[in-house]
Amino acid sequence: MTRNASTRRLPSFPREFLVLACTLSFLATAVGHALCAAESPSAVNATSAMLVDVTNNEILLEHNPDVLIAPASFTKVLTLYLVFEALEKGDVKLDDPIFISRTAWQTGGSKMFVELGNKIPLEELLKGIAVVSGNDACVAVAEHLYGSVEAFVTAMNQKAQELGMKRSRFLNPHGLPVQGQVTTARDMATLATAYLRRFPQSLRFHSMTEYTYHDITQPNRNRLLLKDSSVDGLKTGFVADSGYHLMATAQRNGLRLLAVVMGANTPAIREKEALALLNYGFRLFAFIPPPNPSQPAAVIKVWKGAASQVSLYFKETTPVVVRKEKAQGVQWVLDVPPAVIAPIQKGQTLGHAFLKAGDATLATVDLVATTDISRANVFVRLWHSIVLLGQYPWRQIWKPVAYVLGAAAACAAVAAVILRVKNLRRKKRSFD
Numbered sequence: 435m436t437r438n439a440s441t442r443r444l445p446s447f448p449r450e451f452l453v454l455a456c457t458l459s460f461l462a463t464a465v466g467h468a469l470c471a472a473e474s475p476s477a478v479n480a481t482s483a484m485l486v487d488v489t490n491n492e493i494l495l496e497h498n499p500d501v502l503i504a505p506a507s508f509t510k511v512l513t514l515y516l517v518f519e520a521l522e523k524g525d526v527k528l529d530d531p532i533f534i535s536r537t538a539w540q541t542g543g544s545k546m547f548v549e550l551g552n553k554i555p556l557e558e559l560l561k562g563i564a565v566v567s568g569n570d571a572c573v574a575v576a577e578h579l580y581g582s583v584e585a586f587v588t589a590m591n592q593k594a595q596e597l598g599m600k601r602s603r604f605l606n607p608h609g610l611p612v613q614g615q616v617t618t619a620r621d622m623a624t625l626a627t628a629y630l631r632r633f634p635q636s637l638r639f640h641s642m643t644e645y646t647y648h649d650i651t652q653p654n655r656n657r658l659l660l661k662d663s664s665v666d667g668l669k670t671g672f673v674a675d676s677g678y679h680l681m682a683t684a685q686r687n688g689l690r691l692l693a694v695v696m697g698a699n700t701p702a703i704r705e706k707e708a709l710a711l712l713n714y715g716f717r718l719f720a721f722i723p724p725p726n727p728s729q730p731a732a733v734i735k736v737w738k739g740a741a742s743q744v745s746l747y748f749k750e751t752t753p754v755v756v757r758k759e760k761a762q763g764v765q766w767v768l769d770v771p772p773a774v775i776a777p778i779q780k781g782q783t784l785g786h787a788f789l790k791a792g793d794a795t796l797a798t799v800d801l802v803a804t805t806d807i808s809r810a811n812v813f814v815r816l817w818h819s820i821v822l823l824g825q826y827p828w829r830q831i832w833k834p835v836a837y838v839l840g841a842a843a844a845c846a847a848v849a850a851v852i853l854r855v856k857n858l859r860r861k862k863r864s865f866d
Contacts, residue, residue: 478707481677481697482619485711487719487755488630488683488690494715499620502601503696506671506679507544507567508622509609511629512590514563517556517575518633519593526579528557537583538573543610545570546647558647564639566652567670569608576607583607594621597628611673623694626668626681630692637683640667658682658705665712668692670704682708688753689721720761722789724799727751731787731801732770737822738815739776739807746770746785746801754789754797764791770801778807 478497485495520526531553539550546562548554548570559575562568576586583606590604599621605612629636643660644653655670664684671679677697682705684691693711698704725731730745756764770785778784785801809815 478695478711479698479703480695480707482694483696483707483711484619484623484692484694485715486623486627486692486694487715488627488692489688489721489753490755491627491631492755493623494691494719495711496620499623500601500618501697502616502618504611504615504673504676505602505604505609505617505622506611506673506676507609508617508625508669508671508679508681508696509604509607509615510563510567510572511622511625511669511681512594512604513572513576513586513607514560514636515625515629515633516579516586516589516593517560518629518636520579522633526556528555528560530556530578532556532559532574532578534570534574535577538570538577541569541573541608541610543569543608546645546652547650548574549648560639561642561645562647564636564669565642565645565654566647567655569610572608594625598624609671609673611675619694619696622681622696623692626683626692626694630668630683630690637666637668640669655701656680656682657701658709661705662709662712665709670701672701678704680704680708682712684712684716686716687721688723689716689719689755691715718757719755720758722754722756722761722764722796724748724751724753724787725766731766732768732785734770734784735773736778736807737773737775738810738818739778740810741776741805741807744774744778744784744803744805744807747804748787749781749783749800749802756791756796760791760794760796762791764789764796766790768801776807776809778803778805780804780806 480497481503482498482501483496484493484499486492487494517526521528532555534548534550534552534554536550539548544567546559546566546568548562548568554574556575556578559568559571562571563575573583576583580586580589586607587604590607594602594604599617602617602621603614605615609615640656641659642654644651656665656668658665658680662684664686665682666685667683668681677699678701679696680698682693691712693708695704695708695711698707725748727748730747732746733743734746736742736744767788767790768785769788774784780803782803783800784803787799787801788795789797810818
């Protein structure tokens with residue numbers, strides 16, 4: 435093998451071009467890393483964190499979720515849970531006057547500055563707890579609901595266990611530091627999700643940006659309320675040993691998310707991290723609502739019934755949350771019969787709806803009747819039976835019957851031929 439003597443040399447590039455190329459390569463790599471970081475905030479600048487889809491009660495992201503940590507004022511969410519539960523049961527009312535004891539009045543830390551011996555409407559104390567994190571208000575409602583702080587704390591721990599907060603223990607209703615009072619980000623996300631799902635009306639208190647009591651105006655310490663219009667709750671917290679906490683919830687396009695950040699070094703960091711988690715969730719996940727629940731998904735014919743048709747509705751109207759790349763071309767596909775026969779009971783499943791993304795099924799929801807339909811009178815039932823008999827696909831039945839009859843006829847013909855041949859043979863023998 436000979437080498438070509440006239441081999442060309444590659445052109446040389448000035449050093450400036452090489453420097454530019456290296457710089458562009460470095461920038462591309464940096465941008466790529468930045469995009470990856472924006473895609474998945476795996477490193478949260480806090481002790482622990484959770485991102486939860488409140489609408490469907492699903493965990494979207496977690497960071498050291500089971501590390502034990504002091505709850506601080508997150509404790510007040512459990513206190514408020516018990517208050518709203520009592521309101522729901524009718525045990526108390528918002529305008530009930532709550533007596534302020536010396537114990538409540540003397541409680542330290544953050545306060546709404548209630549006065550000793552006064553009677554304050556429960557609604558005002560709720561604002562004091564939710565907006566300005568009043569420890570004095572927490573003690574007042576605890577004593578009113580259960581007679582003593584100790585009894586209220588027992589109820590708090592019972593409720594925590596009932597909700598599935600397996601690693602939490604509470605020793606007071608406000609969260610002031612005390613040895614042995616601990617929780618986790620997972621437990622706090624469990625509590626806040628249950629609270630928001632059961633008592634969504636509580637957000638009218640948590641979304642207040644400030645509260646004035648006795649001419650003292652205090653801001654809501656959740657400053658994300660002023661930075662993002664979609665944020666409408668929920669609670670902050672701080673103790674020196676654990677750092678700064680923030681539960682932030684927001685709703686965009688019908689999808690509600692909850693970010694729990696615990697153990698940040700500063701209030702600014704907890705806000706930044708919580709907002710980053712919320713933006714991550716809203717950016718990567720799509721909210722797929724079912725069709726209008728007030729409109730029937732399908733209307734089908736009813737035979738032998740007091741009504742001629744029945745409307746089918748979605749049994750569940752819970753939205754479905756999926757990653758946005760899976761939400762392209764999503765549609766509801768119905769599987770319903772053309773008709774049903776009475777009687778029909780309210781709530782009876784008569785079909786199904788499938789949320790489809792291509793060939794993948796993202797969700798399945800039953801389609802149910804929302805009214806009872808009794809059987810019609812005997813004359814209508816008889817007439818419908820005749821009509822149905824006429825609509826029956828007899829061809830499908832007669833086809834195999836025709837094959838059988840044809841085969842039988844062929845066999846009979848063969849048998850007739852055989853008998854004919856035998857008879858002819860007998861006659862021939864008789865002539866012989």
